[in-house]
Amino acid sequence: MTSTRRDLFKFAGGAAVGALFTPAPWRLVTDTALWSETWPGVPRPARGEIRAKYSNCALCEAGCAVRARCVGDQPVALMGVMEHPFTHGALCPFGLAGHHLPYHPARLRRGPVQEASAAISDALAHCRADERVAVLDLRPGRTASWTYRRALAQWKNGTYLAPPRILGGPVAVNLAAAKTVLSFGAPVMDGWGTPGNVIAARGGFRLIQAETVESRTAVMADQWLPIPAGSETALARRIAEAWSDDKKRSSDPLVRELASNGPTLVLDAEDRPEILALNQLTGAMGKIIVTRREAPVPDAWKKAAAETQLDAVPDRSIRVLLIDESAPGPYVPWSAIERKLVADNPVVVAFAWSREGYGRHAQFVLPTAVYPEAVDDIPPAVDSPLAQFRLSAALVAAPAGVVNPAEFVAGLAGISAANALRERSDSIHKAGRGTLFTYADAKSTPLKDVKADEFWKALNDGGSWTDAPPERNEIPKLALGAPATAAGENDLPLAVVMAEPYSVPCSPILSKVYQESNLRLAPNRAALHPSDAREYGVEEGGKAFLQTRSGKLEVEITLDAGVPRGVVQVAAGPRTLDLCGSTPQAKVVRV
Ligand code: SF4
Missing domain, CATH: 3.40.228.10 (Dimethylsulfoxide Reductase, domain 2)
Structure with missing residues (x-):
């Protein structure tokens, strides 16, 4: 018997139709779905005991009290602590998604630590008498800030820099x-x-x-x-x-x-x-505006460099600049920093968890832990009339390659800082003022009734100390500056308005929602009134350059009738602040 090509096709067609009446193809569909759900690239939810850990959100100075729902040791959800007498159970969207940050795609895990140490040591050895070594601390008032100030006191011309502020620090708002x-x-x-x-x-x-x-x-x-x-x-x-x-x-x-x-x-x-x-x-x-005491520190720390404003530092005088942006704080535009650096080979080291900030300008970027990996104290927020001391506890382990910026700088200066938080806790305890609030049992206890070890343990288990009100309120003095109005410049006709004055590290999932929904203005977008957009020849979703005296940045245009004519609205972020921070007039040019 001979088989023709037609027979072959008939057999294949019959087999295919017949197979539909067997379990094989349907089983294959189910198995494929199961295999694709569990292939190695798909994250598997942690398994283990469900328990709560307590901490404080370190993403901004509000330091909201946090209850972390953990499966085993893995935090899977963050929520506020309702009974907290100051933060009242509230967390903002950044804080609610803070446990995503260690998995951010922009996260740095390794950096040139040895090379940076060698470059700093070499620059320190060749530092001239009129040159400085400086630390720019974006979040002053922490125990780490005291470590920087103590370290800088060891160096001639050591200069401790903090972002300019009038409210905050020793002046608070009630x-x-x-x-x-x-x-x-x-x-x-x-x-x-x-x-x-x-x-x-x-x-x-x-x-x-x-x-x-x-x-x-x-x-x-x-x-x-x-x-x-x-x-x-x-x-x-x-x-x-x-x-x-x-x-x-x-x-x-x-x-x-x-x-x-x-x-x-x-x-x-x-x-x-x-x-x-x-x-x-x-x-x-x-x-309403009151003087706030600082949480006590050990007497031995008080021989420390004073806080200096960047404006007070002579131009072209900083030989070594170490920038701590591991704890988010107000961004100082790079143009204001750059002119303070010596002209010939300054050494700039940024301590950061991503390259998005000063890492774009520094020679060395050393990776740091990010919330909620880092153990750090959080200075009181601007609206806390009393001093506070609370720790952001490590809810997950930091990667092996990260550095602790304060210990790194202390090591360069030859001082010890490994136990600084415990020493500060003991000093507060010794002062005996104020109240300890513990989160797990929502209990307030006068500090004088707590032993030093119990106080330290309570702080590490999520807990906060609040100072006692002062007997007499000292009136802080604010300097009255000369009134000045920003004059529009004809070639830069748009006034820049920042939509998000504070930039807080954002969960990659939230940033995806931002980018796709534009619920909040994303850092790569600029909002214009539709009539202005027509005038400049740009449309919704179109690409354009936002141009100022400091340079230009490619942005995507959003049309918003709520933005007044003559205004371009952008979200604050390192790139937009570098561009618009010191020159708040701009123009939009179609790409
Ligand atoms: S980022 Fe949000 S949740 Fe975290 S401390 Fe600040 S305000 Fe509170």
Whole structure:
């Protein structure tokens, strides 16, 4: 019998149809689904005992109390601690997703530690008498900050630098004492202070938001005062000039309101002295803006370098600059730093968990632990009138290649810092002031009733110390600067308004949601009024260059009728702050 090609096709077709009536193909579909769910690249959920660990979120100075739901040792969900007397169980979206950060694709795990040490030692050996070695600490007030200051005291011309600030550090805000808050663009309801404390105090004050764009805080304010971009100091001057003995009957309704419903707190997104000085008129000084003591430190630490502002350092004088951005804080534009470096081969080392910040400019980027891997203390937030001491405990182990910036700098200076947190804890305990709040049992205990070892253990198990109120409130002094208004420049016609004044490390999942939904302005986007966009020839989703005196950056355009004409809105981040931080006028050029 001969078989033809037709027979072969008939057999194959019959076999295929017949196979459908057997379990084989259906079994294959099920098995393929199962195999693809469990192939080696798919993450497997941790298995183990479910328990709670307590800590404090270190992503910003709010330091919100955290309850981590863990499977075995792996945190799988973060939530607030409802009973906490200051943070009241609130966590912002960054804090809720903070446990994703160790797995961020931009995460650094290894760095040139030996090479950086050798370059620093060599530069220190050749440092001239008029040159400096400096540490820029983006989050001053920590125990690590004291380590830097102690280390810098060992070097001639050792200089400790911190970002400029007026409110924060030794000057704090007691929101509970305010009847009215006039905010010049400060994101009061969206990242300015401690979310739980701001929400708890919100019922007690009337919020007036003076801002160019209707921000989230403006939406939640009692009154949004739309003002032209760059006119904040002019408005502050108008209020100051109308503030007379007759202010309660002033023809200016804003002045009448501030005077009649005081004490009034005045806040500014950029902490400009000429705006904050209004607090001296409105009765805020000493009542709402108060002097805050620092948590005690060992006496032996007090021989330390003083805090210096970058502006006070002579240009071209820093030979070695070590930048600690492991703990997020206000970003100082690179242009302001660069002019302070010596012209010939300065050594710049950034301690960071990703390359996105100063790592773009430094010769060496040394990887650090990221929240929630790092053990660090968190200085009190701007809205905490009392000193606090709380630790961000390590909820997951850090990779082997990371460095501890404070111990690295201490090692270079030949001082010991390995037990600095414990030494600080003992000093606070020795002072015997204040109260310890433990999270697991929601109990407040006077510190004098707790032993030193118990105090240290409680801090490591998630717990916070709050100072006792001072017997006498000292009135902090704020310098009144000269009022100045930003003048528009014809070739850069757009005023830059920052949509997110604070940049906090963001979970890769949240950043994906941002990028795709644009619920919050992503760092690579710029928002324009549709009429301005038409004028500059750009459209929704189109590519353009955002150009300032400092350079240009490629951005994606978002059209937003809520952005006033003549304004371009961008999110604050290292790249946009480098570009727009010191030159808030820009133009948009189609790519
Ligand atoms: S990022 Fe700041 S505000 Fe948000 S949860 Fe953490 S500490 Fe609180």
